[in-house]
Amino acid sequence: MAKVALFVPCYMAALRPDDGGHARRVLERLGDEVQTILGPCCGQPAFNSGYRSEAKSVGRALLRAARGHETIVVPSGSCASMVKHYLPGLWAGPRGASIERMSERFVEFGAYVAAHPNVAALPLRLPGAVTYHDSCHGRRELGLTEGAVGLLEQVEGLDVRRLAYEDECCGFGGTFTVKEPEVSVAMARAKLEDVASRGVRVLVSGDLSCLAHLEATARATDQSLETWTLAELLDRALA
Amino acid sequence: MSPFRARARAEIEAGPPAATLSPILRKLVADSRDQLSTASPSDARARAQAARAYAVDHLDELQEQLKESCARQGIGYHRAATAEEAVALVTQLLGDARRIAKSKSMVAEEVGLTHALRVRGKEVLETDIGEYIVDIEGRGPSHITAPALHLNRARIRELLAGAGEDVPDDDPVRLSRAVRDVVAEFFGEVDAGITGANAVIANSGRIVIVENEGNVSLGVSRPRLHIAITGMEKVVADEEAALAVLQVLAPSATAQPLTAYTHFLGAPDEGQERHLVVVDNGRSEILADERYRDVLRCIRCGACMNACPVYTAAGGLSYGSPYMGPIGAVVSPLLWRDGRHADLPSASSLCGRCSEVCPVGIPLHRMLLDLRAGEAENGGSRVEKVAWKSWAAAFAGRQGRAASWLARLGLRAGGRLPGLPISGSRPIPAANPPRDPAMLVPLDSIEPEPERAGEPLPEDVVSAFRERASVVGAVVVDEAEREDGDRRVRATAAVASTGSVLLAGEAAARGALMDARRIVVEVDEASVVRFPQELGPALAGDGDALILTGASRTADIEKQIVRGIHGPQALVVVVGSGTAQA
Structure with a gap:
C-alpha cells in the first residue's frame, strides 16, 4: 500500500x-x-x-x-x-x-x-457515451492524453468518442478569460460545437478549470451538457 | 479595455472572424502536418532550426560576408538602422523611377513603405493579389502569408467593383484573374520592382524569394531596377541552410511542398540594377536580449497563426500590427518599444500550439510569459499590482482557507458580453451538480473520422518525382511536341518529394520564361534527388537559379487554389534518360 x-x-x-x-x-x-x-x-x-x-x-x-x-x-x-x-x-x-x-x-x-500497478484490477463499469478534452498544459507540457483516454477505454460499457479537434484550446487560459472574455468565449463555443458534433452530452477532462469555463458557456447558450472530471467518472464507474 | 480586446470585440460583433477562418485554418493545419510528414525528411524541422539558430548566433559575421558577396555579384548592399532610414534609402535608390511594382514583404509593411512612397509621389502597385485586395480595403493585411484571409469572396467582389473592376460573379477564379489582369497591365510600363526576401545567402550573395503568382518573377525581371528589402535576421550561411529553410517554409505556410516559384537571384541582368536593403529597426536590441533573441529565427511562415485559436477567434486585424498571431504578440512589442503593442502578449491563452507547430522551434508561449513579466515589472496597472499582492497574501498566508474569488471572478467577467448571443452574466456552475443518468445516453451515433494519411513517397525517386510533379499541377510526359510559344529548357536537377525542377543560368532567365505560353522542361532521370536539401551540389556557385514547382497559382481568395496567374499557364515536364534527350 x-x-x-x-x-x-x-x-x-x-x-x-x-x-x-x-x-x-x-x-x-x-x-x-x-x-x-x-x-x-x-x-x-x-x-x-x-x-x-x-x-x-x-x-x-x-x-x-x-x-x-x-x-x-x-x-x-x-x-x-x-x-x-x-x-x-x-x-x-x-x-x-x-x-x-x-x-x-x-x-x-x-x-x-494509469501507471498504477493495481489499475488493471479496478472493476470499472459505466454504460454510456462521453467525449474527452485535455487541458493544453496536460496535453502539450505533460503528454497526458493517451493515458487518460486509455483509462476511459478500460471502462466497461463506455463509448469514448474523441473530439474532431481535440488539440484545440477551450479558451479558458486563467486570467485570459478575464482579460479577453469575448475571444475566450468564442473559443469555448468552438469547442462546444465539436462536443455537440460527437452526439454526446457528457464531457470528461483531467482539468476542472477547462470544464468550468465550458460548462458556464454551455449554460449561457442553452447547450445541454454535464462536465465531469476524470476522477468523478472513474469514481462513478467504480460504484 | 485593452486595444486588442476592443478591436477583437468589434470584429466578433461585426460577424465572428472564426466563421470564415476556422474551416480554412483547420484544414490548413491538418494539410501542413501531412505535407511535413510525407514530403519532407523526418529531420526537416531540426535542420531548419539548426540553420536559423546558426544564423542568429553569427548574425554580424554573416552580414559582413553577405556584404562582400553582394559586392562580388554587383548587388548594392545597404543597411538601414530604423524604419525612417529604410524608407529614405529606398526613396533615394528609386531616384526618378515613377511606376513601382511592389510584391509582398513583411518588412515593407513594418516600415510603412508603400504609404511612404505614395506620399512622396510614387505610383506604387501592390502586385500580389491578396495585397492588392487589402490595399483597396485600406485596413491592412490580416495574415502574413494570406493578407486577404479575413475577406470572403462576396466582399472581395464588392471591393473590386468599388475600384472599378466589375466581375460578373464572385467566383474566386474570375476574381483572381481580374486582379491578375490589372497587375499584368501595370507591368507593361514599370520603372522599378520592390520585393521582400525570404532568405539572403551570405556565402553567395543570392537573394531567395518564394512566390506563387509570378508577380515577383515579373518584378525582378521587367523593370531596370530591383530593390529587395529584408530584415537583417533573414541572412543564412549558405545554400544548404537556405534549402533547409525552404524545405519547411511552404509546407508550414500554405501546405505546399514548395511554392510555384523559388528564386535564387544572383547578379542583375545586363542593363539592370539590383539592391538589397537590410533593415535593423530594433532587431539588434532583440538580438542582445537572451530571453527573446531566438525569435529572430522566425522565417515568417505563419504556421503559428494558422494554428492559433485566439487568432482564429479574433482575426488578424484585431492585433493592430503588421505582425499578428503568436509571432505578432511576441515581436510587435519588441519592435515598437513605445508601448503601443504592450497588450498583445496577453492576447493568448498560452495553449502552446504555436510553439508546437513552429518549424524553427521558437518557444513562443514561453516568450509571451517573459513579456508579461516584463510588462508587470515596468508597466502594468496599479490596480492589478495591488490585486495580485493581496491574492498572494491570501494564498501564501492562510493555507487551505484561501478565497475562491479568483475562480468566481473569472467566470463572472467572462459573462459580461454585450452584443453577443450570450448576454448578462454566465452562471457559475453548481458546486456539486446533481447528475442525470439520461445525459450519458448518446443522442446519435457518429461516423468515425476518416483516417488522414498522406500517401508515402515511393521509394524509387523517378516514379516519386513523376507522381509529385503531377500532384503540384505539372504535366508529366515522356515526350512533348513542339508548340508555338513554348520555352524549352533543360533542368539542372529535379526533386522527387516536391515534384520540382531546378533551372540554372540561362534556363532560369525570367524574361523569356514569363513571355512563354508554356514551359517545357527536360529532366534527366539521373538528376532527380529525393528531397530539396540534396540540391546543394546543383546550386554550386553564385549564378541565377529558379526552382519551379507546378505552374503559377494563387490561393488568396478563401484559400481556394486558382492555377495559371502570371507567365506560362502550363508547366510540362519531359522525363527521360540523359542520352535520349540530346
Whole structure:
C-alpha cells in the first residue's frame, strides 16, 4: 500500500469540492493510503499574468504543505505542469535545483492512476457515451492524453468518442478569460460545437478549470451538457 | 479595455472572424502536418532550426560576408538602422523611377513603405493579389502569408467593383484573374520592382524569394531596377541552410511542398540594377536580449497563426500590427518599444500550439510569459499590482482557507458580453451538480473520422518525382511536341518529394520564361534527388537559379487554389534518360 498525498487545487476546492473526494476514493480503491492537502494554489494565475514574485510566494506555501510526502497526486494537468515546468525556474541556483527535485514528486492524477500497478484490477463499469478534452498544459507540457483516454477505454460499457479537434484550446487560459472574455468565449463555443458534433452530452477532462469555463458557456447558450472530471467518472464507474 | 480586446470585440460583433477562418485554418493545419510528414525528411524541422539558430548566433559575421558577396555579384548592399532610414534609402535608390511594382514583404509593411512612397509621389502597385485586395480595403493585411484571409469572396467582389473592376460573379477564379489582369497591365510600363526576401545567402550573395503568382518573377525581371528589402535576421550561411529553410517554409505556410516559384537571384541582368536593403529597426536590441533573441529565427511562415485559436477567434486585424498571431504578440512589442503593442502578449491563452507547430522551434508561449513579466515589472496597472499582492497574501498566508474569488471572478467577467448571443452574466456552475443518468445516453451515433494519411513517397525517386510533379499541377510526359510559344529548357536537377525542377543560368532567365505560353522542361532521370536539401551540389556557385514547382497559382481568395496567374499557364515536364534527350 503506497502512501500518497492528494493535492486538491484551489480551483477545485472552491468550485467543486466533491471532486477531491472522487479522486480520493479512486486512489483508495487502488489500495493507496491518502492524505489530502486541500486548497493551496500552485501560483499559476499570477505567474501567467507576469507577477512572478507573487507566484513564487504562493508556490512556496504549496511546496511547504507538500513537504514530507514522497508522491503528491494532482487532479489537474494545468497545476501539475506549473509545479513541474515553471515553479522551479522562479528560484535561481542550487535552490532552484532542489525545488526541481521536489517538483518531480508531483504527478498528475490520470497519469498516476494509469501507471498504477493495481489499475488493471479496478472493476470499472459505466454504460454510456462521453467525449474527452485535455487541458493544453496536460496535453502539450505533460503528454497526458493517451493515458487518460486509455483509462476511459478500460471502462466497461463506455463509448469514448474523441473530439474532431481535440488539440484545440477551450479558451479558458486563467486570467485570459478575464482579460479577453469575448475571444475566450468564442473559443469555448468552438469547442462546444465539436462536443455537440460527437452526439454526446457528457464531457470528461483531467482539468476542472477547462470544464468550468465550458460548462458556464454551455449554460449561457442553452447547450445541454454535464462536465465531469476524470476522477468523478472513474469514481462513478467504480460504484 | 485593452486595444486588442476592443478591436477583437468589434470584429466578433461585426460577424465572428472564426466563421470564415476556422474551416480554412483547420484544414490548413491538418494539410501542413501531412505535407511535413510525407514530403519532407523526418529531420526537416531540426535542420531548419539548426540553420536559423546558426544564423542568429553569427548574425554580424554573416552580414559582413553577405556584404562582400553582394559586392562580388554587383548587388548594392545597404543597411538601414530604423524604419525612417529604410524608407529614405529606398526613396533615394528609386531616384526618378515613377511606376513601382511592389510584391509582398513583411518588412515593407513594418516600415510603412508603400504609404511612404505614395506620399512622396510614387505610383506604387501592390502586385500580389491578396495585397492588392487589402490595399483597396485600406485596413491592412490580416495574415502574413494570406493578407486577404479575413475577406470572403462576396466582399472581395464588392471591393473590386468599388475600384472599378466589375466581375460578373464572385467566383474566386474570375476574381483572381481580374486582379491578375490589372497587375499584368501595370507591368507593361514599370520603372522599378520592390520585393521582400525570404532568405539572403551570405556565402553567395543570392537573394531567395518564394512566390506563387509570378508577380515577383515579373518584378525582378521587367523593370531596370530591383530593390529587395529584408530584415537583417533573414541572412543564412549558405545554400544548404537556405534549402533547409525552404524545405519547411511552404509546407508550414500554405501546405505546399514548395511554392510555384523559388528564386535564387544572383547578379542583375545586363542593363539592370539590383539592391538589397537590410533593415535593423530594433532587431539588434532583440538580438542582445537572451530571453527573446531566438525569435529572430522566425522565417515568417505563419504556421503559428494558422494554428492559433485566439487568432482564429479574433482575426488578424484585431492585433493592430503588421505582425499578428503568436509571432505578432511576441515581436510587435519588441519592435515598437513605445508601448503601443504592450497588450498583445496577453492576447493568448498560452495553449502552446504555436510553439508546437513552429518549424524553427521558437518557444513562443514561453516568450509571451517573459513579456508579461516584463510588462508587470515596468508597466502594468496599479490596480492589478495591488490585486495580485493581496491574492498572494491570501494564498501564501492562510493555507487551505484561501478565497475562491479568483475562480468566481473569472467566470463572472467572462459573462459580461454585450452584443453577443450570450448576454448578462454566465452562471457559475453548481458546486456539486446533481447528475442525470439520461445525459450519458448518446443522442446519435457518429461516423468515425476518416483516417488522414498522406500517401508515402515511393521509394524509387523517378516514379516519386513523376507522381509529385503531377500532384503540384505539372504535366508529366515522356515526350512533348513542339508548340508555338513554348520555352524549352533543360533542368539542372529535379526533386522527387516536391515534384520540382531546378533551372540554372540561362534556363532560369525570367524574361523569356514569363513571355512563354508554356514551359517545357527536360529532366534527366539521373538528376532527380529525393528531397530539396540534396540540391546543394546543383546550386554550386553564385549564378541565377529558379526552382519551379507546378505552374503559377494563387490561393488568396478563401484559400481556394486558382492555377495559371502570371507567365506560362502550363508547366510540362519531359522525363527521360540523359542520352535520349540530346
